[in-house]
Amino acid sequence: MWDSLPGFGTSVLYAVLVAAAYTFAVAVAAGRGHPRLLESARRGAYATAGLVALGVLVLAYAFVTHDFRIRYVTRYSDRSMPTGYLIAALWGGQDGSLLWWSFLLSIYTTACVFWLKGKYRILQPYVIATLMVIMGFFAILMLFAANPFESNLAGAKLDGEGLNPLLQNYWMAIHPPSLYTGFVGCSVPFSFAIAALVTGRLDNEWTVAVRKWMLFAWLFLSIGNALGMAWAYEELGWGGYWAWDPVENAACLPWFGATAYVHSTMIQERRNMLKVWNVVLIAVTFLLTIFGTFLTRAGLISSVHAFAQSDIGIFFVWFMGFVAAFTIALIVWRLPQLRSRGQIEAVLSREAAFVVNNWLLLGIATFILLATIFPRISEWLWHETVTVGPPFFNRWMAPLGLGLLFLMGVGPLFGWRKTSGVSLKKAFAFPSTVAGAVLALHVTVGNRLGFPAFVQQDAFYPGLAGAILQKLGSAAPALTVLLVAFNFAVVAQEFFRGVAARRTRHSEEGVLVALGRVVDKSRRRYGGYIVHVGIGLMFLGFAGRAWEVEHEVSLSPGDQHEIAGYTITYRGPRMEVDPAKRMIFADVDVERGGRALGRLTPARFIYTKAGQPTTEVSMMRGLHDDLYLVVGMIDPQSKRATLRLHVNPLVSWVWIGVFVLIGGASISLWPEVKLREVGVWGYLRATAGAATSIMLAILLATSSARAATPIAKSPPPPPSAHAEVALPPIHAAPFGALGAGLVLGAVSFRRRDRKQPARHPS
């Protein structure tokens, strides 16, 4: 039947390009004095999005029917792969991931155009036009450099090469889509910024329009990065979750830009200030998303994500250059209108704190960016490649991160415009006391719990800077705990003050009702505070790195080894075979304080297709620490196994922090007005965060069970010590509670919305 499927796919891509160009032209015409054409442009945008969806469906069909005439299908799938991974292969390789990117952009375009119906009629044509330019760029990229429908030169193969085994796991199935959702999501705010610049309507109109879109993109950038961390932690098997790999760095860069924007936009709304800054932040964030894609795809820097070296880099360079030049030109042209009418009135004000926070966030982003491309810079300057490794990042990021944590804590304590000394003293009293007490507690009992406050570090550099960094690094655990405690106390105090203020006016309300009303009345503020708590928890998890223990041992069956209170006993190797791979497990029993905890089975999987064996981690998660086992080699004769054991303290708090963050962001995203005013999309957007959070919670809660017993066929461990039984409840409880809280919150918000009288009677 489908003799010309590859050709049809390619022509769909041409159609995308033509439709995008047509829509762009009509949209610009609509903006330049032919408002009637707007409806035409809207339909053109829908049609373009539809064509991209058609392309994805054709590629999915090719995967499902094993159409090995198409090169991309041959390279990333084979006949033995389950359907789920066949679909995941859509974004598993370079060409497909570009199509996937365009597909997400088309979903955003559809949602945005639908949402814009009857709104922002001046901005709308240029928003559509900008989105079409981005769409056109990706169409050109696919057509001329990375066509997912390209056929094999030598004709159809009998079977494909199969998806990289490292990518065959559920984290990989959900990590790229959510990270891309965040990346692509930055296109909508960027389009609004361009539209505002072109039309000259640079006041609050566009920032209000962009607010929730940016928050949504920010949320998914956070989720995507967290999932990437989870994937690295579970699949790569080097014992940690963040290695400052170029692609990881590229993925987190837009997050800093977006974080800076969601703070500075509040100043523009209130003070009519920082207009240039906000436009620049949005443009920078968008450019960083394109740069991230470029870094991943173009093979500029070698990385674990090594997609094949290819010639698409130059397309990205031109596009980024074009976007940057066009944006700068627009800003310069509109500079007279962008001049702010307000100014910062006092150093001790929230505006000033936000501006400092913005500089720090952008500073961190610039630092990571420069360090990431340093190999290329050094090559260019000194003709030798100098690579900077994780230790460099870890040293420098510690003080920068602590600075951020500090600003995050003090920011909410300032009032807008200016804060008097007296009220500042009052505001600082409680958090400082709490932080001091926690620090004292940490210094005195930290050692006994295995979390000493100070961990000696070696000097990294000679000289004063090295000495300062060393001191800071050694004190980092204590400082982190201090600042996290300060942050929690600040948030608690903000909630307390809000509730107390409400109860003086509405004395009949109970504490919980008042709390609900206070949060409901200013969701952005309190959602933001909850996000701060989540970030604090994540910092606590990051600090755990200071106390990690790593042993590398070689054990014969029956041997025991002690690590950080755990006693592990190696029982022996075990081999299993399935059609795709051979699996060699090392069975290890774990005890702590004489109590059996269960059996861990780290493994090596040797795939028949891919040459290199993969490392399968086996771990026990806990709130105190994770026991993380990796098997290096197993000697078939002597059955001796080389094991790498990690005890990673507090890692679970990183994941818990992520859930709290998602919960907080979902509260902020929740529409403030009634359903019929914001439309279905507003609610959909808000629910997406909550739903993802719940789904992730379930995944992570069950994954410890899966990690402990990777396959169903493994022999049952001793019944009294089954990790599957022992572990999940620890995680399921807080996550379940969080999920239930989100759902309940959602329901109650909706109810209240219905009851409230319209606030703007006009």
Add this chain to the structure above:
Amino acid sequence: MDPERLASVLSAWIAPALVATAVIVGAAVGLGPALLVLAGSVLVGVVALLWTSLGRLTGDASLTIEEALGFAAPSPEEERKQSIVRALKDLEYERSVGKISDQDYHQLSARYRAEAKALLKSIDEANAPRWEQAEALLAERLKREGLASASAPSVRGRPAASKPPPAARTACAACATENDEDARFCKRCGASMGPSEGTP
């Protein structure tokens, strides 16, 4: 029924029907054919969208009133008014949670109120010619329709000349906050302030 409306009604029914067909095909035959059904439907949809898009290029439908209103932009003064109102709201909140002292509050609040008053005045002045224009247009229209009478309603719903006496204030029944006399809802608690003149 005009073709536009027919198309929208049909598309509202056709899209779910096609998705349902795809699901049924998927369950009965397999994922591959289901994807084909979906792809085919999307292609038809794209063609239809492009068809209507091109149709709109040549058509000359006039703007509806909603569409015309969509072009209205707030003036810079309006924007500043918004941010001052916002600032006053922040001030109220910050005083209630004790973030700023009463002295600062009164000082800043007085300054913002003065600024807001000046702005409102300039907005009113800027709008005055347009109000007159609107009144003239309305009068002309009424005359054309033969409805003109001595007590012609003005655009603002009340005779422009007779302004209410300034600074009359009423207290809210629920929270005792002083509100302007013509306030329909309390500025603090949102409770209704007497008859709401038929609006929700």
